[in-house]
Amino acid sequence: MKAVWMGIAAASALLMVGTAQANADLAKSSGCMNCHTADKKLVGPALKDIAAKYKGDAGAVDKLAVKVQKGSQGVWGPVPMPPNAKVSDADAKKLVEWILSLK
Known part of the structure; x- marks a missing residue:
């Protein structure tokens, strides 16, 4: 039984x-x-900094997915984030969920 649980844990990892x-x-x-x-910050903020800023924000996924697609300005400084309309709604949410999972 222990081997089964270890196998499940390994497969999950x-x-x-x-x-x-x-x-x-x-x-x-x-x-x-x-x-x-x-x-680390490059042109835009580090992904881990984004995750830290929005930690605990229940609406962050939807809010940030819109920013991925439509762009944003002024949240992290004067350099605007350009829109990325080629990213689908589903992919934008996947990206944001992944970013928010970073520590």
Whole structure:
């Protein structure tokens, strides 16, 4: 029985790693990583800083998904985030959920 639980835990860990990699790949292909990095400010804020700012905000996923698609200005400084209309609603939400999961 212990082996079964260890197998389930290992499979879950592999699935999470695969999902995280898929989301990182989506961020790269969507252009997010041209201006953002995971842990330090580039042109835009670090993704981990975004996660920290919106931690506990129940409406953050929907609010930030709109910003991914339509752009934003003034939240993190004077440099605007350009709109990224090619990102679908579903992908924008996936990206934001992944960003908010970063620590």
